[in-house]
Amino acid sequence: MGRPPVFPFYLFILCTLFSPSPALAGPISVPSIPINFTASYLQFIDNSGAFLASENSSFQARITNSKPESRSLYFVIIHVASHTIVWSANRNRHISQSSQLRLTAQGLTLYNDSTHPIWSTPPNPTPVSSMHLLESGNLLLLDSTNNILWQSFDSPTDLLVSGQTLPAGKSLVASSGDDGELSQGSYRLVVGDDDAVLQWNGMVYWKLSMDENTFRDTSLPVDFLMFNATGLFLMGGNGQKIVMKRIIKGNSQGLAFAKLDYKGLLSVVSFDSIDRSSNQVMDGPSDRCQIPMICKKLDVCSSGGSCRCAPGFHNDPRMNNGDCIPTDTSLVFPDSCNNHTDFKYLSLRNELDYFSNDFTDPVIRGVNISLCQSLCSKNCSCLGVFFSQRFGSCYMITDYLGSMKSGSGDRVGYVKMVAVGVPNSDVKDKPGFPTIVAVLLPSSVVLAIAVVVLVCLRRRFSRSKQDDEEMDLVSIPGLPVRIDYAELAEATENFKNQIGSGGFGTVYKGTLLDGSEVAVKKITCLGSQGKREFLTEIAVIGKIHHVNLVRLRGFCAHGPQKLLVYEYMMRGSLDRTLFQGDTVLDWKERCEIALGAARGLAYLHSGCEHKIIHCDVKPENILLHHKSQVKISDFGLSKLLTPEQSGLFTTLRGTRGYLAPEWLTSSAITDKSDVYSYGMVLLEIIRGSKNSTTRSNSSAAALSPCPSTWDSAGQQRVYFPLLALEMHVEGNYLELVDPRLAGQVRSHEVEKMVRIALCCVHEDPNLRPTMTNVVGMLEGVVPLVEPRLKSLNFLRFYGRRFAESSTMSEGTQPNQLMLYRQPTSSTSSTASYNSFSYVSSQQVSGPR
Structure with missing residues (x-):
């Protein structure tokens, strides 16, 4: 027809x-x-x-x-x-x-x-x-x-469709409500030069880089945001380079929408055209309490999403808007500061905080609460302040006042109020020199008083000079909370409760005054570094926030003493759980640990404002918390790299067994050196034991391809990376799994991990994947790469030398380890494999 x-x-x-x-x-x-x-x-x-x-x-x-x-x-x-x-x-x-x-x-x-x-x-x-x-x-x-x-x-209005872009400087603007009106509201998604941010009335409350699945590839300025069904991409280099990406798993096809809703939540929704169903695949911020008006003004948002009035405030049923008002009926919000000169400040609990404090620097540091409140009283747009008692930092809330959220206890909030019916006062107490009152006294008494006053003034000027010097030091933006040395000594029982040590110092467990448990690290390896240099580096580290990085809670610079205060990880380091623990980690948790560590390293390499090379990736620096949380520690304490410095950094530091070959040559140390170390850790996660280990006589028959030696107890010493290479060639992956997991893991699951690990330990750094690609391969959104056998042949010589050094160690120096020396450009790769040198473990590891 x-x-x-x-x-x-x-x-x-x-x-x-x-x-x-x-x-x-x-x-x-x-x-x-x-x-x-x-x-x-x-x-x-x-x-x-x-x-x-x-x-x-x-x-x-x-x-x-x-x-x-x-x-x-x-x-x-x-x-x-x-x-x-x-x-x-x-x-x-x-x-x-x-x-x-x-x-x-x-x-x-x-x-x-x-x-x-x-x-x-x-x-x-x-x-x-x-x-x-x-x-x-x-x-x-x-x-x-x-x-x-x-x-x-x-x-664009408040939504992007698959294939749509948003240029730098442009924004999505949410609607004002869910009542059918499309008028513009107060929330915006703004594309900046280096990130995409969510704003409320111009104030930042979330960044795309804060999402745990977002990774930065380059530090180029952003040209535009590109959105498609696979994720959000910030593009630079005239749109040819990915600056930052947030991959959306399991959504490679179909239509998707990225919408900023009227509540301030950025959501990505995929739409299945076949069954006409929608599925939300991403949202930000993940912590809803970070949204400024998730509750009403001066409500407190709890983790469960409930809202209640802040301390000192209550809901008045007679108020139609439901906002919180002061419980003290003699206090009201000031309509302006033109009609008032005497303000009251209603205190909030110190476990409350405000979203903007995490994204703005204090208006002033090193002051007391009175001066902080005085600054607010003089500012007509100021609605309240948050004050850090430990650090003397004053944060000001201006123009708009939203809901509150739970805080860390470091800052105390004060809301600006005025008393009803209190007359204006033109005279206020002001800090300054003491007022001298003339009275009739005997001359001897007057002389004594004069001496006392002069002594007090001299002490005051001395303290003022010291304060000025201290202000000059702490005026560095971005510094975390400063904690007194005396408080840390008390928290750690005078540094008696040691829980670990590493290349940068000794770690102690402590309990702060607010009851929170922390890990206090005494830095011992910074040499003659001055206080300002130390504070500058700590300011950079303090700005780094990622779910897979241990959070720096504070610091202490007390004379020559330099201490860092971290969140405490109750399950300790991976090496204790993996190698020494009574409980065997199942395969799923090992995969989660591998992925979490990879995400943390990827963020250090490409998600930070300054690229950070860890330089000491090992199980001891991978910490575990409850609910399988994985966090990397000791990052940022090695040299912080700018793009110009990255090719010049050759300081030797690390731990033997995890060091990339380029550490022993004049080759530049890059983020690919961390990738090598991660690959070695990944092999240990697969096996559940150290890469250099022993096996009993009964289980050693299968290891004939691997160079080994026997000790007097009938144990065979094995170099596991070489065994992994041999089993990969044979396709016998189950031989590599922790024997305690026998029958619980499928071959293709092990193959995936082994292939990724071997790619990470390629001799040629250029052949190693980036940590961002490692994350993609672990998640299944990036295809697996086939290991290059030619670039893995050096493992055979590592294994042989390991076996030889094991034999020699019985009658020679136990502190020495045979390590491979990478060939120079003038020698062939094959010939260089016979060129080895003895390197002291202290040379290789640095301070331990």
């Missing part, structure tokens, strides 16, 4: 314009409209206001309401199957049913009832010829040669 004749489009337009009844019935399937076209809601009421559709009718251009019960009409592009408005023209000025949209050679113009234009496309020097709606949801204005003169994708 033949296809019915197609009704010519120009006849459709003529019938529409001259028909006595302008209403059009039936489905809309016209993807393009020429100029001199007019549409209104009444004209297309039978089609819900739709007058234009994409080729497959996935998207429609409509004049419609955002909700059936709403009488406010908008010109929008809508995704039909999911009923999602992807773009709107007049979101801040709705229209009525008779208002018209006109397409002319000058462009699109939307009029209100009074035929006044309320929205239009920018003027073009070239006349518009037609309007076209693509299957991507992009509305185009084209000239006679089909060049794009304007497109809706260039003017």
Whole structure:
């Protein structure tokens, strides 16, 4: 049966314009409209206001309401199957049913009832010829040669569609509410030069880089944000380089929307066109209490999502908006500071905090609470302050006051109030020199008083000079909380409770005054480094926040003593659990540990403002907490690298067994050196024992390909990385699994981990994957790479020398270890394998 004749489009337009009844019935399937076209809601009421559709009718251009019960009409592009408005023209000025949209050679113009234009496309020097709606949801204005003169994708509202970009400096603006109105609200997604951030009234409350699945590839300035079904990508280098990426797992195909909703939450939703179902695959921030107005003003947001008034405030049923008001009825919020000179400050509990404190520097440091409040009293826009008692830091809340969240106890909040009926006071106590009151006293008494006053003033000037010097030191932005040495000594029982030691110092367990458990590290290896240099490095480390990195809670610089205070990890280091613990880690938890450590390293390498090479990746520096939390410690204490410095850093530090070959040559140390160390750790996670280990006579038969030696107790000493290489070649992966997991792991699961580990330990650093790609391979979103056997041959010589050194160690120096020396450019790779040297373990490891 033949296809019915197609009704010519120009006849459709003529019938529409001259028909006595302008209403059009039936489905809309016209993807393009020429100029001199007019549409209104009444004209297309039978089609819900739709007058234009994409080729497959996935998207429609409509004049419609955002909700059936709403009488406010908008010109929008809508995704039909999911009923999602992807773009709107007049979101801040709705229209009525008779208002018209006109397409002319000058462009699109939307009029209100009074035929006044309320929205239009920018003027073009070239006349518009037609309007076209693509299957991507992009509305185009084209000239006679089909060049794009304007497109809706260039003017996004609160949502991005798969394939859409958002240029740097542009933003998505959330709607003001969920009542059917599309007007702009207070939340924005803004693309900056180095990150994408969420803002509330201009104040940052979340960054894309804070998401645990986001990784930075380069430090180039951002050109635009690109969104597709696989994730969010910040692009630089004229759009050719990925600066930062947030991969969305399990969503490589199909349509997706990234929307900033009226509550301030950025959500990515995938849509299945087959079963017409939606699935939320990402949101930020993950901690809803970080959103400024997740609750009402001065409500406290708890982790469960409930809201309650802050201490000293309550809900008044007579208040329609439900905001919290002071419990003390004599206090009210000041309407302005022009009519008041005597303010009161209502204190909040010290376990409360405010979202902006994490994203702004204090307005001043090294002051007391009185001066902090005085600064707020003099600022008409100041609504309250947060004050850090330990550090003397003053944070000011201005213009807008949102809800509160749980804090760490380091800052105390104060809300600015004024007493009802209290007269203004022009005289206030001000800090300064003591007032001298003239009284009639005997001359001897007057002389004694004068001496006392002079002594006090001298001490005061001395303290002031010391304070100025201290302020000069602590004026470095980004410093974490400063903790007194006496408090740390008391917290650690005078540094008696030692829980570990490493290349940078000794670690003690302690309990701070607020009851929180911490790990206190005494730094012993910074040599003659001055206080300012120390504080500058600590400021950089203090800004690093990632779920897989141990959080730096504070620091202490007390004379020559330099201490760092970290969160305490109750399960200790990986080596204790993996090699010494009574409980055997199951395969799933080992995979989670491997992934968590990889994410932490990837963030250090590419997610920080300054690239950080760890330089000592080993199980002792991978810490475990409850609920399988994995965090890397001791990062940032090695040299911090700028891009210019990264090729020049050759300081030898690390731990034998995990050092990359380039450590023993003049080759530059890069982030690929950490990748090698991670690969060695990954092999130990697979085996559940050290890479250099022993096996009993009964279980050694299968190890014949691996160079080994026997000790007097009948144990065979094995170099496990070489065994992993041999079993990979043979495809016998189950031989490599921890024997305690026998029968619990499938071969392909082990193969994945072994292949990743072997790729990480390639002799050539350029062949090693980045830690970001390691994360992708572990997650399954990046294809596995096949190990290069030629770049792994050095493991055979490592294994042979390990066996030889094991034999020699019985009668020679036990502190020496045979290590491979990488060939120079003038020697062949094959010949160089016989060139080894003895290197002291202290030389290799650095301070231990």
